[in-house]
Each structure stands twice: as structure tokens, then as C-alpha cells.
């Protein structure tokens with residue numbers, strides 16, 4: 032029914048045509064002549080003009096209809112609201128307008144018992160997904176239902192928006208949902224029955240990016256579905272070889288976002304983006320090793336899966352070099368002490384003490400330089416602002432000077448940490464010795 036909002040197929044009146052084509056003047060004219068047209072619906076699907084406007088992204092007409100006090104929550108034959116259709120077709124301005132006038136985000140259709148959030152996740156319109164979630168935070172839903180409950184809302188078959196996003200290969204939506212409290216290992220079965228987790232559905236869909244996101248948020252590779260299969264088996268069955276390699280329980284565990292840490296949840300957007308980048312980068316290194324050594328027969332990851340070179344080239348900037356790894360620029364500042372290190376080292380510090388965040392109680396790490404408690408992490412100020420026209424020269428000099436500073440960093444106290452910067456080792460303990468032997472030789476250069 033996605034493309035069903037065309038009226039050429041029937042003898043509906045001209046209003047629907049005008050709405051669909053965005054002919055504002057015609058809509059006004061028709062409604063002025065015959066105001067009752069506002070309440071007409073199509074014969075079979077019972078779509079209202081508002082449904083047409085929302086599905087076709089006709090924002091001006093949508094606003095006009097709403098001004099004429101049309102109920103924003105009109106239902107069509109399948110109990111779909113205009114909001115659901117806007118979310119389905121990714122019509123963000125119409126969706127925002129509907130939310131603005133108080134459209135109900137907690138309506139369920141009669142097809143699969145899905146909400147507008149399911150629609151946005153299923154069709155991969157992450158802008159719509161974000162808009163709905165942000166509306167949910169301030170709407171009565173948050174009070175009556177609870178925001179996290181809304182994020183994890185189930186359709187008629189027990190699927191949360193996260194399940195749908197995983198099945199439909201929508202990594203951006205997965206990211207947003209997890210970021211907003213979606214349960215990564217939710218099972219469609221609910222209440223003790225074993226169903227599928229988002230990871231099972233991602234394994235079926237075969238999207239590497241989706242699997243990466245889910246694993247980085249702690250999705251369990253060993254959870255079984257109703258037929259007793261782990262995600263790895265499903266990926267194999269559907270011939271998604273690369274996905275299967277990552278899902279193979281004997282492959283190195285991925286680094287997991289340390290969400291239980293208080294200061295991680297309090298990160299500002301900028302610092303968070305840096306750390307998330309470091310996490311994905313570390314996991315891609317791990318992937319490369321897995322794919323290189325574990326599965327010679329598998330095709331190498333596609334171009335889009337390759338490590339983004341931009342990510343690791345921050346060190347040319349006019350920032351201090353990290354005195355733990357001496358490889359990356361210090362981009363993260365610990366507060367309150369003000370010590371700086373790179374995002375990768377920060378992350379390895381935070382992820383250090385837990386194999387699995389869902390089972391382990393995390394002891395918050397301390398600053399590796401002064402052992403004071405980490406209260407906050409912020410993006411370290413670059414020195415670029417202080418540098419004006421002599422930028423190029425200064426930057427060279429500074430770089431030279433930095434390299435002399437390394438030795439006075441008291442590297443003995445970092446001995447422990449330097450092993451942590453080897454991401455490959457983290458979490459390897461649970462796995463077979465086979466993996467431990469595959470470490471990237473480059474990481475040990477400090478040892």
C-alpha cells in the first residue's frame with residue numbers, strides 16, 4: 032500500500048488530485064466552494080486529504096488542512112494516521128508539523144500493530160525517527176508511558192523498532208535507537224519465550240554496518256532464537272560470509288561502548304562523537320584481523336567497509352600528541368585535572384575492566400596520569416586558536432618539541448595502559464588462544 036496514495040486509479044474528486052500534486056490554490060478553491068470536502072475519504076482505503084498531504088510531503092496543504100481544524104489523528108482503513116504515512120515516506124517537514132500540532136505518537140495500525148516509530152525505523156528515515164523521539168521526550172507519552180518504554184515499543188509480533196531497523200538494514204536508525212535506550216538484546220518472544228534478537232535479524236539481513244552497531248552496543252552473539260539458533264548460524268544460512276565471521280563466537284569480542292559509566296552518559300556531543308569514532312575504528316581493526324586470518328575463503332569487505340582514513344589522521348593538526356600511545360593526537364581532556372589523551376586511549380581505559388557491560392559492574396577508571404577520579408570528559412582545546420599567521424611554522428616547531436617531551440612523561444606508570452591500547456587484546460580472554468595469536472604486531476611497539 033506504500034504507493035497506494037494515488038487517486039488516478041479511481042473516480043475520487045479533484046481535491047485528492049490537487050492535494051497530491053501540491054496545487055494549493057486549487058485546494059483552497061475547492062474547499063471554499065464546498066467545505067464538506069474536507070471530510071471526504073477515498074472509497075476503498077478511506078484515506079483523508081490529510082493522509083494524502085502527509086504521504087506526498089505537501090507541507091503547505093497539510094498546514095492548510097490542519098488550520099481548518101482537521102483532526103491530525105484521522106485513521107484510514109488500516110488505522111494508519113497521517114503521522115505514520117509521513118514516517119513511512121520520509122516526509123520530514125510534514126511529520127514535524129503533525130508532531131507540532133500534537134499528533135498522537137502512540138497509535139497502532141491494524142496491519143501489524145505498529146506505531147509511527149516502527150514505520151520510521153522500518154523504512155530507514157532516521158530524521159523522522161529522531162523527530163519522533165524528540166517529540167516523545169516532551170509529550171504526555173513520556174509521562175504516562177515512560178520514554179524508554181516508548182523506544183522499546185512492540186508491534187503485534189513483538190518486534191521493537193530496533194528489530195525492524197536491524198532486519199531492514201538501517202544502521203543509522205539502529206544507532207539512534209540504541210542511543211535513546213533501545214534494548215540491544217530484546218527478544219521478539221517477550222516474557223521468557225525465546226524469540227529473535229535484533230542481532231538475529233541483522234544476521235538475516237546481512238548488513239555489516241548493522242551488525243557492527245549492535246555488537247558495539249553489547250549485543251550477545253550467543254543468544255538463541257526460538258529454534259535454538261545463534262545469529263552466526265543464521266548468517267551462514269543466508270550466505271552472509273563476512274557477517275558470519277564477525278558473529279562467529281570464536282572470533283575476538285568487539286569493543287563495547289562503556290555505557291554503564293556515568294561520565295560516558297554525560298558526554299557532550301563532540302566528545303561523544305570522537306569516542307564513538309575511536310570505538311568503530313578499533314572494531315574495524317579487529318574486523319580486519321578476523322577476516323584476514325579466520326576466513327580466507329570469504330570475500331574481502333566491500334569498499335564502504337574499509338577503514339576511513341580520515342579518522343586516523345588527526346595527528347597533523349596542531350594538537351598535542353597523546354603521551355600514552357604516542358600515535359594519535361590528544362583530543363580528549365579529563366576533568367577536573369585537565370590531563371589529555373587520545374580518544375582511543377580514553378576508550379581503552381574505559382572499556383578496560385569489563386568483558387561484558389550487561390553482566391559486569393564497572394569500576395570507573397581514574398586518570399592514568401594523576402589517578403584522580405574522572406568526573407567528565409571533554410574535547411581538548413586545540414592550540415590552533417592561539418596560532419594565527421605563523422601557524423605553519425609554529426606547528427612544525429611544536430611538533431618537534433613534542434617529540435622530546437615523550438621521555439619525560441614518566442612512561443613507567445603507563446606500562447599497564449600501553450597494553451590496553453592494544454584493542455585486539457581486550458576481551459580476548461574469553462576466547463580461544465587462536466585469536467590471541469592474531470594480534471596486530473604494530474600495537475606492541477611500546478611494550
Ligand SMILES: [Zn+2]
Nearest residue numbers: 353356373376
Ligand atoms: Zn593515545
Ligand SMILES: [Zn+2]
Nearest residue numbers: 368370398401
Ligand atoms: Zn589527571
